[in-house]
Amino acid sequence: MTERPSWAPESIDLDRPNAARVYDYLLGGAANFEKDREFGENLLRIAPESATAARLNRAFLRRAVKYCLDNGIRQFLDIGSGIPTAGNVHEIAQRNEPSARVLYVDREPVAVTHTELMLKGNENAAVIQGNLIEPEPILASPEAARLLNFDEPIAVLMVAVLHFLPDDTEPQRAVARYVDAITPGSHLVLSHVALREEQAAEAWEMYKKSTTPALPRTRAQLAEFFAGTDLVEPGIVWAPEWRPDPDDDTNEPFRSHIICGVARKP
Ligand SMILES: C[S@@+](CC[C@H](N)C(=O)[O-])C[C@H]1O[C@@H](n2cnc3c(N)ncnc32)[C@H](O)[C@@H]1O
Numbered sequence: 001m002t003e004r005p006s007w008a009p010e011s012i013d014l015d016r017p018n019a020a021r022v023y024d025y026l027l028g029g030a031a032n033f034e035k036d037r038e039f040g041e042n043l044l045r046i047a048p049e050s051a052t053a054a055r056l057n058r059a060f061l062r063r064a065v066k067y068c069l070d071n072g073i074r075q076f077l078d079i080g081s082g083i084p085t086a087g088n089v090h091e092i093a094q095r096n097e098p099s100a101r102v103l104y105v106d107r108e109p110v111a112v113t114h115t116e117l118m119l120k121g122n123e124n125a126a127v128i129q130g131n132l133i134e135p136e137p138i139l140a141s142p143e144a145a146r147l148l149n150f151d152e153p154i155a156v157l158m159v160a161v162l163h164f165l166p167d168d169t170e171p172q173r174a175v176a177r178y179v180d181a182i183t184p185g186s187h188l189v190l191s192h193v194a195l196r197e198e199q200a201a202e203a204w205e206m207y208k209k210s211t212t213p214a215l216p217r218t219r220a221q222l223a224e225f226f227a228g229t230d231l232v233e234p235g236i237v238w239a240p241e242w243r244p245d246p247d248d249d250t251n252e253p254f255r256s257h258i259i260c261g262v263a264r265k266p
Helices: 019-026 034-046 050-070 087-097 109-119 135-139 142-147 171-181 198-208 219-223
Strands: 075-079 101-107 125-129 153-159 186-195 257-262
Touching: 019 034, 019 050, 019 109, 034 050, 050 087, 050 153, 050 186, 050 257, 075 087, 087 101, 101 109, 101 142, 109 125, 125 142, 135 171, 153 171, 171 186, 171 219, 186 219, 219 257
Parallel strands: 075 101, 075 153, 101 125, 153 186
Antiparallel strands: 186 257
16 A cells, blocks of 8 residues: 555545556656556556657647737636646746636546645636536636636637547537637637557557546547637647747657647637
């Protein structure tokens, strides 16, 4: 049995690897346990590019938030926000625009606990526990009422999370509900695991045994999630190809294993 640190709520299972904490490990964070590190090390043996993939996904998130800010967005709903590492949405947004408001949502208690600690004293950001595929409690939460004005454009982010939701849970319907809730001029930011190499398939077989199984989707399948919105240039691409900064390395963009896009609600 793994020893439980004081900040980790009883409700979290420390004896099985968990995707949020494995991701934290891959990004060099401290909110992970022995089983997550073992899993992360195995994953890195099978798919050494996993750490790169996590970093490139995070870089896409950063550029997408900046894009939204440049397009006048001042409120962010980040669903499947994960365990805080460097460069969280509120840090990027509030550095550029101190009044920017951010609501984080994650279904993992450990992610929520960590985010609460990080947000202490920040009046313009909050975190709630919620499930992406149950939009109503999230949209009707007191925190959403306090932080988000649905009459003004909002960026809804679901970054590296939809691959944890198989089609039988109808994530497409949930995303459509968020699109329905936001006003024209709002943005939808999505990234998703996509496969190219067989070794990645083996890696995902491993993920299936974790508490949070994952499945890859194709570009056409990711495009379905953008129904009712207009993709901005360059459309759905590998993560490093999405509006790279001048010094970004865009060679072999598939090594990100992540496809992504940003769209505007017309
Ligand atoms: C790989 S992390 C991505 C974190 C962050 N969005 C990023 O891209 O850096 C995926 C997160 O989604 C969360 N998650 C998975 N399924 C979810 C669901 N149905 N509802 C809300 N969060 C979910 C996990 O707990 C984890 O924290």
